[in-house]
Amino acid sequence: MREFDSKFSLPQLNGAMSTAVTKSPTPVEQYSRAVYTVGILCALDIELLAIRALLDETHDDTDRAPGDDYAYALGRMGKHKVVATCLPDGEYGTNPAAECATNMKRSFPNIKFCLLVGIGGGVPSDDNDIRLGDVVYDRGKENGDVMLERTGALQGPPRALRALINYLKSTPGGSSDILLTYVKKIIASGSVGSKKRFSHPGKELDILFENCCPEGDINPQRPPQVKHREPRPTNSPVVHYGIIASGNKVIKNAKFRDEWGQKYGVLCFEMEAAGVMNILPTLVIRGVCDYCDAQKNKAWQEYAAATAAAYTRHLLIHLPCPEPDNRNLWKRINSDLSHAQTEERPKNS
Template identity: 45%
Template sequence: MSTSRIRLTHDAYRVGWISALPLEMAAAIAMLDASHAPLPQPKADRNTYHLGEIGSHNVVIACLPSGIYGLTSAAVVAQQMLSTFPSIDIGLMVGIGGGVPSATVDVRLGDVVVSKPTGLFSGVIQYDYGKTMADGSFHRTGSLNNPPESLLTAISDLQAKHLVGDNNIARHLENAAKARPSMRASLTYPGTSDDVLFEPSYVHETDQPSCASCDKSKVITRAPRNSTMPSIHYGVIASANQVMKDALTRDRFATDLGILCFEMEAAGLMNHFPCLVIRGVCDYSDSHKNKQWQDYAAAAAAAYARELLQSSIRTTATPARTNDVVKIRSKIPVSKSAFFVRREAWWNSILNKYP
């Protein structure tokens, strides 16, 4: 990525990219082709933006306030972004989430889950929103908007390209690592030996910082993959103001609702900032959580978002740069048969005065 002092107008930005964590924002910035100079913003807008470009798209990146996560915080950031950059019509929520492995969907660490309407759900479901009935059962209420149709069309296009082998996600990660050597570790696949899935009923020892002492007999054996390239999964993402850290609860929700991933922000966006949610899998939504995969999972999600923008979302014309020289030409229509007659008396007086 190159650093640039290009300064555009607020109306020139069409893509709004929201991250929840600084490591997610860092991954987003690493995927830019160039950065743009900052623009002034209203006093009421408390966001901090990073502006740049991916291909022919101008992108606004914002991160949630440090330590303040969840549905409400995401909604406020999105609302302020739309107010300051009114031309945004492509919304992306990109970051990390907890995956849901199952017999039907082989979700692994470093994979990417993309929100897609499935069955009765819009692609994102707020699984903790509803009411408890007299018999103790929980009924979910309300619904969330679908991602914009243009984004659903784009993911169909990209999915087809990936199916025929046109997949550049690994190249995006490698190019970003070359451009930003200090981030190479974050952009590099950690290794299959560190991707361990335990039986749902086996709970991590709370006083142990890692799974080094966990019972290896409780590990679920899975067939090795032929490639370390992230697999892309499309389906329902579950969102709530809480972290999912229990495998039995994870599997119960997944069975009932078809969930592929759990996260904490998307449900706050869908009805006010219609967007596509893209999550890199950094853990298995169980008690064996650790932060080892977070950086790479964020990078994989950002690489998918870049791929989507670059290859499958059409470009629209953008306003001129504010520091460009604008040439104005005055064009006066003149008939081809027109002719000009000089002022003879005036011309003769000039010739007589200056023979």
């Protein structure tokens, strides 16, 4: 994989973070498909909406490879030209994700890696204090039929991206406050409509139950007990690095969740990575929206989608981009051509 040379200073990056996003970026001119180097794949429309709210600029639509029926949001995030899309409505899991990634790769052949961004189910434990709205990221683990066996690790993201992640992990103070800043930008963005969308649902709705029964086996005589956890001082999301398990089934079984957490160190479950990671080098970024038990609901989905999108921007803002800005390149070429034509123009006699 190609290495990236760092050219950014943190003070400049932190200064850029304070700029408020109050409306959707104005589309700029159309670019060739060849200039897009980062792919972002979401499963749900709310996940893609959160990503689009954090674009620095949007680009006009362009053509795509024959037979590719997917719609793409094109734009720039940081210095990277990105192409983002989501799965068709009602389709989830590894097979639709694989088809989507294959089409993205055909239409945008210079994509170096894919960020698989969205929501997932968290696996809290005594060692990992995972809360709803936190972010978990990793290259992922596949286990085919998730209820049966673990089959091994998949292709990981580029080395330069993994090196950047390690650098961000070492940053004093971590990333939590920065992510919360980006979440606020998503909420304030005109592209998301209602100002209540993507907001933090409230700590009182972050409930982890002890001794949860498997789905469909809830005993009304022994209702699940709420597990006591010390409250966090702020609503800032915490970022966790660890194993993400990928399969084709929704996990709503706390016993199974805890077994995998203890046996394999799994921090999160999701449903698309296993279909994407052997097509494009991929980093999985998941906002925790539930605890994979029978009490799961959709109350945290939008906020979790926002925190995952926030970490995506945080990552790309810090990732250097070696490619020149094509607009400046074309301006220079056109200027040189114009100058050459002026010199070749015959003088009036």
